[in-house]
Amino acid sequence: MILFLLILSVLPAAIILFYVYRRDKYEQEPLGLLLIAFGLGAFSTLFVFAVVSVINLIIPVEPNTDNNFFNAFVTSFAGAAIPEELLKFVMLYLLVWKNRNFNERFDGIIYSVFVSLGFATLENILYVLQNGVGVGLLRAFTAVPAHALFGVAMGYYFSYAKFLPEHRHKYITLSICVPILLHGTYNFLIFSQKETTQTISILLCMFFFAFVVFLWWQGFKKIKKMSADFYFSGIPEIEILEYINAKRGWYETNPLSFEQEKLEIWKRYPEAKLDINDGLVTFILVVNTTREWIIQLAYARNYRNLKEQLRIYLIEPDLNELVEIENSIPFVKIDMSNSYYLDLALYNPASGVKTIENVMKWIILFEKWVNEEIKIEEFVIR
Numbered sequence: 598m599i600l601f602l603l604i605l606s607v608l609p610a611a612i613i614l615f616y617v618y619r620r621d622k623y624e625q626e627p628l629g630l631l632l633i634a635f636g637l638g639a640f641s642t643l644f645v646f647a648v649v650s651v652i653n654l655i656i657p658v659e660p661n662t663d664n665n666f667f668n669a670f671v672t673s674f675a676g677a678a679i680p681e682e683l684l685k686f687v688m689l690y691l692l693v694w695k696n697r698n699f700n701e702r703f704d705g706i707i708y709s710v711f712v713s714l715g716f717a718t719l720e721n722i723l724y725v726l727q728n729g730v731g732v733g734l735l736r737a738f739t740a741v742p743a744h745a746l747f748g749v750a751m752g753y754y755f756s757y758a759k760f761l762p763e764h765r766h767k768y769i770t771l772s773i774c775v776p777i778l779l780h781g782t783y784n785f786l787i788f789s790q791k792e793t794t795q796t797i798s799i800l801l802c803m804f805f806f807a808f809v810v811f812l813w814w815q816g817f818k819k820i821k822k823m824s825a826d827f828y829f830s831g832i833p834e835i836e837i838l839e840y841i842n843a844k845r846g847w848y849e850t851n852p853l854s855f856e857q858e859k860l861e862i863w864k865r866y867p868e869a870k871l872d873i874n875d876g877l878v879t880f881i882l883v884v885n886t887t888r889e890w891i892i893q894l895a896y897a898r899n900y901r902n903l904k905e906q907l908r909i910y911l912i913e914p915d916l917n918e919l920v921e922i923e924n925s926i927p928f929v930k931i932d933m934s935n936s937y938y939l940d941l942a943l944y945n946p947a948s949g950v951k952t953i954e955n956v957m958k959w960i961i962l963f964e965k966w967v968n969e970e971i972k973i974e975e976f977v978i979r
Contacts, residue, residue, distance in 0.1 A: 605733040606722040609741040610714040637688040638715020669788035678781035702756040703823040709752025717744035746816040747776040753819040907942035
């Protein structure tokens with residue numbers, strides 16, 4: 598029986614985690630790091646219980662006044678939403694904010710959901726072992742998915758804070774406050790149904806189910822948005838509007854940054870040709886070694902702070918044809934349009950000059966490798 602209850606406790610979270618993990622279409626996260634995120638979430642459950650118990654000895658977070666709504670409000674926010682979401686955020690921040698694997702916008706949602714469901718899973722185990730199958734089935738469709746959706750909201754704004762540094766404080770605040778608001782409201786609509794009239798209880802129950810529908814709607818909307826492909830095709834117009842409230846690319850919203858980037862590249866490579874088309878900024882450059890190479894440096898995102906925005910596409914010789922001959926060429930990756938590119942922007946913050954320097958090194962190594970002067974293991978760029 599205990600084994601069945603444990604499976605019932607863990608299964609809802611496992612299904613949700615698998616779904617979210619599979620939504621990461623471009624570069625899936627290391628399982629080891631995800632398991633650490635899950636474990637930190639579980640640890641935060643015990644830590645929250647301890648903290649709330651201590652606070653409750655000083656200031657009651659579960660008051661017993663004559664006002665049922667006041668009791669429900671304090672318990673929902675002070676006793677649950679605030680400490681739980683704050684601890685989840687701290688775990689999320691400490692684990693991935695400076696981690697090199699946090700390199701795509703959707704990653705914020707993945708790591709946040711893993712932390713949230715680590716918390717929810719341990720909490721669920723404790724509740725189900727104590728209260729049985731009925732509670733397990735109920736929480737499988739309510740509390741566990743709710744924690745995941747709180748995590749989606751946290752990760753969504755957490756990613757904006759990471760990838761839009763000019764608005765970092767705003768989105769960090771939203772990353773903390775929005776999950777607290779959603780979590781507190783969710784709990785309040787449940788707790789406030791106690792010791793009230795039947796009519797009010799029915800109304801609150803209706804509000805609760807409407808709020809659950811809203812949670813699912815906003816959660817899936819955020820997942821769909823963050824898992825979209827914003828790489829080689831550039832960010833869609835509607836996304837630019839949501840980023841900067843104007844129909845402009847990063848080169849227009851950050852003209853000083855763009856101007857500096859151009860000057861640095863042209864100072865080093867005056868023959869580089871600039872092209873801007875549909876929000877996609879590229880530099881075309883001809884490199885002559887033992888043969889002529891034509892490379893394209895593509896700023897594949899509409900904001901400039903991560904290396905993943907910079908990709909090198911080989912126009913001549915065609916990298917797609919080179920890969921057909923030998924599929925183990927180092928630093929080669931494939932984008933969502935099934936075109937091969939060189940991932941040579943090795944450091945953050947991103948730099949066009951450094952990336953072009955790396956492609957020069959790559960070309961030299963490639964030619965040596967073709968001429969069997971070096972082995973594939975020696976094909977290294979630092």
